[in-house]
Amino acid sequence: xxxxxxxxxxxxxxxxxxxxxxxxxxxxxxxxxxxxxxxxxxxxxxxxxxxxxxxxxxxxxxxxxxxxxxxxxxxxxxxxxxxxxxxxxxxxxxxxxxxxxxxxxxxxxxxxxxxxxxxxxxxxxxxxxxxxxxxxxxxxxxxxxxxxxxxxxxxxxxxxxxxxxxxxxxxxxxxxxxxxxxxxxxxxxxxxxxxxxxxxxxxxxxxxxxxxxxxxxxxxxxxxxxxxxxxxxxxxxxxxxxxxxxxxxxxxxxxxxxxxxxxxxxxxxxxxxxxxxxxxxxxxxxxxxxxxxxxxxxxxxxxxxxxxxxxxxxxxxxxxxxxxxxxxxxxxxxxxxxxxxxxxxxxxxxxx
Ligand SMILES: Nc1ncnc2c1ncn2[C@@H]1O[C@H](COP(=O)(O)OP(=O)(O)O)[C@@H](O)[C@H]1O
Ligand SMILES: [Mg+2]
Numbered sequence: 001x002x003x004x005x006x007x008x009x010x011x012x013x014x015x016x017x018x019x020x021x022x023x024x025x026x027x028x029x030x031x032x033x034x035x036x037x038x039x040x041x042x043x044x045x046x047x048x049x050x051x052x053x054x055x056x057x058x059x060x061x062x063x064x065x066x067x068x069x070x071x072x073x074x075x076x077x078x079x080x081x082x083x084x085x086x087x088x089x090x091x092x093x094x095x096x097x098x099x100x101x102x103x104x105x106x107x108x109x110x111x112x113x114x115x116x117x118x119x120x121x122x123x124x125x126x127x128x129x130x131x132x133x134x135x136x137x138x139x140x141x142x143x144x145x146x147x148x149x150x151x152x153x154x155x156x157x158x159x160x161x162x163x164x165x166x167x168x169x170x171x172x173x174x175x176x177x178x179x180x181x182x183x184x185x186x187x188x189x190x191x192x193x194x195x196x197x198x199x200x201x202x203x204x205x206x207x208x209x210x211x212x213x214x215x216x217x218x219x220x221x222x223x224x225x226x227x228x229x230x231x232x233x234x235x236x237x238x239x240x241x242x243x244x245x246x247x248x249x250x251x252x253x254x255x256x257x258x259x260x261x262x263x264x265x266x267x268x269x270x271x272x273x274x275x276x277x278x279x280x281x282x283x284x285x286x287x288x289x290x291x292x293x294x295x296x297x298x299x300x301x302x303x304x305x306x307x308x309x310x311x312x313x314x315x316x317x318x319x320x321x322x323x324x325x326x327x328x329x330x331x332x333x334x335x336x337x338x339x340x341x342x343x344x345x346x347x348x349x350x351x352x
Contacts, residue, residue: 004150005152007118007152009046009152010044011097018318019323020050020097020099021053022346033052046156047097047099047154048154050099051101052099053099054340058343064342065195066342067191067195069187070200071199071219071336072202073199073219073336074219074222076215077225078206079232082227082263083225083227083263085116085203087223087225087262088104090312091201091328091332092113093157093310093313094313094326094329095199097314098330100198101156101196102200103194103197103201104160104203106160106202106203107202108203108205109164109205111164112203114161114162116300117311118310119159121163123163126161126163128162128163128166132147133169133173133182133183133186136186136190137182145193155196170211173214179210179214183217199338213246216255217253220336221255221257222239222256222258224239224257224260224285225262226261226262226274227263228264228275228278229270233281239257243255258285258332258335259278259282259286259287261286263291263292287331287332289328290324291321291325292321294319296321296322297321300312
């Protein structure tokens with residue numbers, strides 16, 4: 001039986017026109033294009049509505065599905081607690097709110113992404129990405145749809161969850177030939193499933209494991225999340241040496257990195273210092289958005305007994321943290337060449 005979507009967020013006209021649609025448009029036009037009659041409540045726009053409005057505004061055709069492999073954003077850092085899971089959950093949600101179809105993959109046995117998106121990792125029926133890789137390699141029937149948990153309706157946000165048993169994937173990978181590229185091949189060989197999405201967002205564990213190598217080797221650009229302190233600077237150089245290693249073994253991959261700084265607080269001197277060092281050392285890789293230290297990111301983490309509320313940007317897109325996440329997502333549309341049915345939204349170029 002197919003699981004029901006966990007939430008169906010809806011947004012006010014003002015949020016839609018200010019934050020989610022870059023083209024200037026009046027609320028009257030918005031209602032008209034999205035086929036809502038004028039009496040509908042103003043808080044009524046779902047991610048799918050936003051997609052439909054963008055499709056109409058840009059004369060796109062849903063039937064012209066591209067059937068190309070979507071860009072992959074693998075959120076990485078060689079250190080725990082830098083905000084990888086927070087960033088991946090919020091980005092996954094933000095892209096869906098912007099009208100893109102998103103597949104989120106939890107690549108960390110700690111299952112934080114799974115938790116934040118609202119799936120209980122202690123559920124016995126969890127099938128994770130390691131299971132899918134094993135079934136694929138063993139040429140067993142692979143029903144990816146059974147692993148997928150719908151978070152928002154209409155495939156706007158789907159999740160391949162994780163649980164603690166994902167730790168076992170590494171010992172299995174040890175025994176396989178060509179072990180670095182199994183995840184990459186899983187995607188390439190299952191276009192009917194993966195090419196339905198506009199973007200894939202992957203959360204990763206901090207360690208340098210065979211699974212984390214697999215997840216990195218499938219993408220073109222890693223998204224490194226740097227918490228603004230001294231340890232993160234060290235972790236960043238470790239991450240760069242991982243990249244060099246992959247590029248040495250697979251020169252054709254030419255793996256790149258985009259860095260986003262997290263946890264900025266204007267009254268902490270070490271934040272400013274760390275940001276200055278990062279900007280100096282990795283000039284060409286720094287994203288222009290800096291995520292502030294913001295309590296809303298902590299509150300989004302609920303205990304399992306509570307009803308799931310979803311990532312901050314979904315709950316409160318107009319908050320300080322929510323706005324930065326949406327700006328970050330918009331900048332990544334350009335950086336990762338994420339398109340809506342082949343169309344690139346005209347979003348301001350990155351300032352380097
Ligand atoms: N910008 C931020 N402001 C405040 N708290 C944050 C911020 N980013 C992350 N956190 C909190 O820090 C902790 C670690 O974040 P998490 O995303 O789990 O890191 P990682 O996945 O890298 O281990 C979490 O409790 C999270 O809510
Ligand atoms: Mg994490």
